[in-house]
Amino acid sequence: MCKLGMNLTSGPEGLSVQTQTEVPIQGVQKGIGEPLYVYEWAIRPTHGRLADEMIKQAQEQSKCFGSELEWMQPDQLHTTTHVNEGRDRLFEKDFFKQSSLETIRTEYIYVGKKYAAASVQLTTEQKQLFSVCNSVPHISLGKAQCEQYEEIGPWLRLTLRFSDWEPTLVDEWQYSKRANVYRLRAPTTFLVQRILTLAEDPSITMPAISSPLPPPLQGIPEALWAKGKNDVGLIKNCAPITITPKGNYRPRQKQYPLRKEALEGIRPVMEALKEAGVIIPCPSSPVRTPIFPVKKAGGGWRFVQDLQAVNSVVHARAPTVPNPHTILSGVPQNTKYYTVVDLANAFFSVPVHPDSQYWFAFEFDEQLFTFTRLCQGYCESPTIYNQALKQSLESLTMPEGVTLLSFVDNLLIAAPTKEACTEATIKLLKHLAQEGHKASLEKLQFCKEEVTFLGHILKGATHTLSTDRAEAIAKIPKPQTKKQMLSFLGTASYCRAFIPSYANIEAPLRGLIPTKGHNNSTLEWTEQAEETFVN
Structure with a gap:
C-alpha cells in the first residue's frame, strides 16, 4: 500500500481508499505475527488551517534550542487511543459506534529540545477509550531526526509532572527549567474522525518511523519481545512447582453468574492461553474457584481468578520477595544511567507440576479448565517466581561497576556510564532471551538518566516518589x-x-x-x- 501511495481507512461508514501524489515513509520493517491495529482520532481536513498554525507556533519556538526537528504535516495530525496486535473487535464495537460529529480539544503546545507535541483534554467518554501504555493523550507535532515518534507520549507524560512554569519574554510562552521545555496555552477544538490504521512492526505506532529499535538493541533475539499481551515464555530448566495442602479439604466453589459482555471480554484471553498450552481442560478436578472478569478503565478485560479459598488451605513457602526500599538502597552512589526491564506475563513462565495443576481449576462455558503455569492471585506466586528468576540469573555476570537489581518481574540496571549501561543491558537481554523469558518492548526504559522504577523516579543516586504513586495514596x-x-x-x-x-x-x-x-x-x-x- 505504501509503494502504491494508497491509504486504507476504516471508519463507521466502512472502508475507504485514498491515493496521494507523495508517499510518506510508513513502517516498512516486517513484523512478527499479527500486524498492529492502531486506532486514532484523526483531525479532519477541514481543520487543516488550524493544524498548520499549531505546527508553525511550535516550529518558531523550537528555534530557542537551535536544533532542527522533523515536523508532521497538517493532514497527519492525530491522537492515538488504542494499539493492539491483531484486530480488536471488542474495542471496535465501542470505538466505531460514534455516529455524530466528534471533537478533541488541545490544552498546551509543548516544545523541547527533541520533541514537540500538543496535550489533549479528552471527554469522559473518550477517556474510557484511551489505553496507550506509559503515555497521555496528545498530538505529536515533531521530533529530532535521531528520535522516534513513540517516545513522545512518555516524554510528555513526564513533562506534565513538572510545575515550575515561569513566564518568558516571548508572547505567552512559559518555561520549565526542570523539564527544559517551553509551553504555550493553546486551547483549540478540532473536528476529528475515528479511524483505524495498520502497522506491520509491533513497535510502530506512528507514521514516519524508519527503525523500531535503537541500534544497540537490534541484535537482541526477537523471541525475547512479547508479541502481544498474552504471549508467554517458559524459563529454561525451571523445575515444575508443587503445591502442599494442609489437609484433605479441597475447596469447590460455584461459579457465580457472569454477564455475557464479561465472558466475551475474556474469551480472547482464554483462546490465546489455550493455544499456548497455559490453560488446558481439567474435567475431573476436585477443586474449583470462581473467575470474575474485570473491565479495564481504558477498555478491554482482565482475567481474574479468586484463589482465596485455595490460599487458605495450602502450606505457603516463607516469603523471600525483598522490600522495595531495601532494593532501592542498593543503587550505587555513582550511578548515572539506568535501564528498566519489565518481564511480560512473568508468572506464566513457571510451570506447575501435573499433579498440582488441578488446584487452579475454574469453570468457563460450563466446562472445567486449569492452568499449567503459575498464576496471578496464588499466595506463593511472587515468592516462587522470585526464586526462579534468581536461579535463572545466577550464571549472568555484569560488567565491572554495574549493579543489577530485581523485584519480582521488574529488573533494574544501574551503571556509572552510558557505555557500561548499554553493555550490561545488551548482555542482560540476550541472557533473558536464552533463558526463555519474555520482556515488554513497550515498557523498556533503555539507558536513561531518569527512569521510573517501583513507583519511584530515579535520577543519579537519588530517588523521589512518582506523581502517580503520590496521587494514588491521596485518593x-x-x-x-x-x-x-x-x-x-x-x-x-x-x-x-x-x-x-x-x-x-x-x-x-x-x-x-x-x-x-x-x-x-x-x-x-x-x-x-x-x-x-x-x-
Whole structure:
C-alpha cells in the first residue's frame, strides 16, 4: 500500500481508499505475527488551517534550542487511543459506534529540545477509550531526526509532572527549567474522525518511523519481545512447582453468574492461553474457584481468578520477595544511567507440576479448565517466581561497576556510564532471551538518566516518589475497618523514606487498629487520627 501511495481507512461508514501524489515513509520493517491495529482520532481536513498554525507556533519556538526537528504535516495530525496486535473487535464495537460529529480539544503546545507535541483534554467518554501504555493523550507535532515518534507520549507524560512554569519574554510562552521545555496555552477544538490504521512492526505506532529499535538493541533475539499481551515464555530448566495442602479439604466453589459482555471480554484471553498450552481442560478436578472478569478503565478485560479459598488451605513457602526500599538502597552512589526491564506475563513462565495443576481449576462455558503455569492471585506466586528468576540469573555476570537489581518481574540496571549501561543491558537481554523469558518492548526504559522504577523516579543516586504513586495514596478513601487501615498504611509506607519521623506521624492511625477481633472490625476514629489522615 505504501509503494502504491494508497491509504486504507476504516471508519463507521466502512472502508475507504485514498491515493496521494507523495508517499510518506510508513513502517516498512516486517513484523512478527499479527500486524498492529492502531486506532486514532484523526483531525479532519477541514481543520487543516488550524493544524498548520499549531505546527508553525511550535516550529518558531523550537528555534530557542537551535536544533532542527522533523515536523508532521497538517493532514497527519492525530491522537492515538488504542494499539493492539491483531484486530480488536471488542474495542471496535465501542470505538466505531460514534455516529455524530466528534471533537478533541488541545490544552498546551509543548516544545523541547527533541520533541514537540500538543496535550489533549479528552471527554469522559473518550477517556474510557484511551489505553496507550506509559503515555497521555496528545498530538505529536515533531521530533529530532535521531528520535522516534513513540517516545513522545512518555516524554510528555513526564513533562506534565513538572510545575515550575515561569513566564518568558516571548508572547505567552512559559518555561520549565526542570523539564527544559517551553509551553504555550493553546486551547483549540478540532473536528476529528475515528479511524483505524495498520502497522506491520509491533513497535510502530506512528507514521514516519524508519527503525523500531535503537541500534544497540537490534541484535537482541526477537523471541525475547512479547508479541502481544498474552504471549508467554517458559524459563529454561525451571523445575515444575508443587503445591502442599494442609489437609484433605479441597475447596469447590460455584461459579457465580457472569454477564455475557464479561465472558466475551475474556474469551480472547482464554483462546490465546489455550493455544499456548497455559490453560488446558481439567474435567475431573476436585477443586474449583470462581473467575470474575474485570473491565479495564481504558477498555478491554482482565482475567481474574479468586484463589482465596485455595490460599487458605495450602502450606505457603516463607516469603523471600525483598522490600522495595531495601532494593532501592542498593543503587550505587555513582550511578548515572539506568535501564528498566519489565518481564511480560512473568508468572506464566513457571510451570506447575501435573499433579498440582488441578488446584487452579475454574469453570468457563460450563466446562472445567486449569492452568499449567503459575498464576496471578496464588499466595506463593511472587515468592516462587522470585526464586526462579534468581536461579535463572545466577550464571549472568555484569560488567565491572554495574549493579543489577530485581523485584519480582521488574529488573533494574544501574551503571556509572552510558557505555557500561548499554553493555550490561545488551548482555542482560540476550541472557533473558536464552533463558526463555519474555520482556515488554513497550515498557523498556533503555539507558536513561531518569527512569521510573517501583513507583519511584530515579535520577543519579537519588530517588523521589512518582506523581502517580503520590496521587494514588491521596485518593484512598478514609478507612473504616481494620483491614482497610492495614491496607492504607501498607500503601502509605512507600512514603516512609521521604517523610522525617514517619513512624511518629503514622502512630495515631496505627493506634486505631484493634489488637483483637476480625479484619472487618470497625475503627473508632479519634480527633488526632482524623487530623493525621487529612494532613
